[in-house]
Amino acid sequence: MARTYKKNSRGLFVLPLYSRFDFYLVVAISLSLFISVFGFFAPSKVYRIGVIVSFSLVSILVFFRLFSLTNELFKAVTIRRYITQRNAERNITKSLLATMSVNLLQDTPFISVPKVTVCDSRPSHISVEIEKLAGMYEIDKMSDDINSSFRGKLSNYAVTSSMIMTNGITYKFILEDVSSDKTWRPATIDDIKAEKYKIKLQEGLTINLSERAMISCWGKTGSKKTTVLFGMILQLFSMGADVRFLDGKDEFSAFKDFYPADKIVSEVDDVLKQLDDVLRVVKERQGIMSEESRKRHKIGLKASDVGLRPVVLVADEIGSLVAQMDNKQSKQFLNGLVSIIQRGRSVGVSVFASTQDPSTDTLPQKIRQQFSTKILLGSANADIQRMAFGEVATAGDLEDFRGFYTCDGLTTQPMKFFVCDLYSYGLNELGVFKKAYEIGLDISY
Structure with missing residues (x-):
């Protein structure tokens, strides 16, 4: 609770004596000492009562203080x-x-x-x-x-x-x-090798996809959204994940030189087919998980527990994809995305979504709420911050390669985000992605 301060004779605001715990403790101790020393002049019964009352008062105050201190120390x-x-x-x-x-x-x-x-x-x-x-x-x-x-x-x-x-x-x-500087800055191909289901976003922040499967990244043009996605994709390739690309701006078309072309789509019809195929995988895996739970007599199993390979749907520039669709296609797309997001985590299927802003024109609220990790890059006004996080992170401009993030269970409010650096050591080259993919081909689940 708030405490009331009073202006003293020197014009300074200080806490009055009567508002201080120590003041009452000193008074109680002084009273006890006074009764102990001079109480023998009083009748014995009155003396005993005075001693008991005064020492009880001191004991209560000391106990209260020790209890409060112990509680604070326990929390600290x-x-x-x-x-x-x-x-x-x-x-x-x-x-x-x-x-x-x-x-x-x-x-x-x-x-x-x-x-x-x-x-x-x-x-x-x-x-x-x-x-x-x-x-x-x-x-x-x-x-x-x-x-x-x-x-x-x-x-x-x-x-x-x-x-x-x-x-x-x-x-x-x-x-x-x-x-x-919490920027993740891998120097060699070994640095981007990831444990199964583990994605490193910055120093000190690693996401376990079996627990927090859905990641969204928002930011205007030039805010380095694609760099964030590339950092995650390198790790997904290296762990042997099955990555499906919904490529709104043809950012990943170059991967077709070494990656299955049917898993990189940008045309509306192909995008909808890819969603249907991922939904098919989700349904198949639900049956597998149910059977494994029955065999092991255990509920709450994760896909990583039963050795299922992670499947990740990377939806880049969702706004551009939706803009190409008519109302029926848009509804089909969003419904499919919602279904995957709601049912995917428990069966090892993740969604990484990227778009310029988190407005309801692009992503409905029911979709935005499903992402366990949310990243907002660059400076954004209060309205954009509220759409992304449900609250305002802070005011003011951010430097390049910075933003804010929230992560369910790890943060209580938006915290500063550092975009990974793939450029200092040339890990943004196509050959590095190919090498990471080849490493992943040897990973068994």
């Missing part, structure tokens, strides 16, 4: 992390006071200061939650206050995303180490 896991979090909370509170990013109580010497909660999840990130009080609206200003509060060993951490939580009464900020 380690004493060092607890100290870091408490110091950060104090520094942020001081910064909010210094800039008056608080709730001013009109015509009084008092101000209401929001509760600040810091959670240290390093090396991934640090999260800060600030109670939203009446009159507190400048989220960008608070971001600056938070950034200025992190010094010393935390000085490299800065706010990368901020939002008002759905409860409407809490600001939440995500801070990441802005001095570190």
